[in-house]
Amino acid sequence: MDQRKMHGVWANRWTFILAATGSAVGLGNIWKFPYIAGENGGGAFVLVYLLCIAVVGIPIMMAEVLIGRRGRMSPINSMRYVTSEAGLHGGWTGIGWMGVVAGLMIMAFYSVVAGWALNYVVASAGGGFSGISGDEAGSLFGGLLQDTGRLTLWHSLFSVMTLAVVAAGVTKGLGMVARVLMPFLFVVLAILLVYGFTNGDFASAFRFLFDFKFGKLSWDGVLVALGHAFFTLSLGMGSIMAYGAYMPDHANVGRTIVTVGVLDTVVALVAGLAIFPIVFASPGIEPSAGPGLMFVSLPVAFGNMAGGQIFGTLFFVLVAVAAWSSAVSLIEPGVAWLSETKRFNRVTATIALTLVAWLGGLGCIWSNNWLEDKPASGIYVFESLDFLTSQIMLPLGGLFIALFVGWLMRRAIVASEMDAEGHPLFEIWLFVVRYISPALVALVMIFSLADKFKG
């Protein structure tokens, strides 16, 4: 078989859109976006985040998909292919390597948080939130974080779920999950939005998210927004490159990626507008509650609403499902690469990499760093993994991808993959990828890291 098509190709453009949206829409949108917006003061952060998506995220996403489709292999080998096509030094393959490592690092904490959601599915279905107060919800969550045995169980279950899908391959595994689960997720988010609107303090939530006050935003906050733009679009680490490698030849990259970017952004904003009205309507819960925001405020709301047991259960099922369809894309780059080496088949490759990420997850669980009272060891595995990947590795990966496509790939190749030679939008995109996106990423990284050293 042609080595460059060994993994399979999505059935059509929409399968790619749904699979890529499945990768993009995940814990980043439903869990992380609301709490980092809360921690960074709301409105101004949201505006910077939206700018980052439009000016940096979407253009770089197109560049990443383009490399994948050109190479038609794992990110490491696709980079090798486009690098040799451009007659360049093999060092650029490092983008693919960094991606594989970043994917495993993210998967380590991602599957632990997804495990929290699984635990909450069971808690909600069993009526555990019924009549609960803010304080009680807080101690329920605190109790879970201290229960390493239970955390390990859920984390392991989620890892096995991910393994099963990735091992089943591109068409049967990844494609099926995206097609079946994504529409389901959109519907339930819409229901929750309506609930927030009718039962919560929607006006305060809206003001909090869209009232652009810049005083509260530091350079650090800007870096968080930029990092999150990469995280939420699954950018800078090869996931989207790997998915691009399975994209049909004739699908238009530009239009397809704009659709994915818009869907992802809409889900994040809707999740914010579903969660914050409930937060503001619950006394004693601050919008800046941190990683526990969703796991503390929503049980209170569900526990005190009619039908909350069913809706609460459904909500956490959906969080877990969104996480599931993203997690598969975190290990896909490494799995694709290992299967290409021929020493592994897809199943053994998936088992090997899931095991590595699973061990990292145990590190997160045992270092207990979600708690207020940090461990004496000072090893904050979760925070370090999150910081290193979201704020350093993904933006750096994106920077190099933009530089590579903008400056080093032959223009004729870029234009033919984009299928847009001579189109004014193509010229604008190329300009952005050459100058604007790399400059912004570099500037934000330099300023915020300098700020950190000063602080």
Ligand code: PFF
């Ligand atoms: N985009 C996912 C989310 O928002 O939850 C997380 C993610 C998946 C990040 C895949 C990076 C990645 F490669």
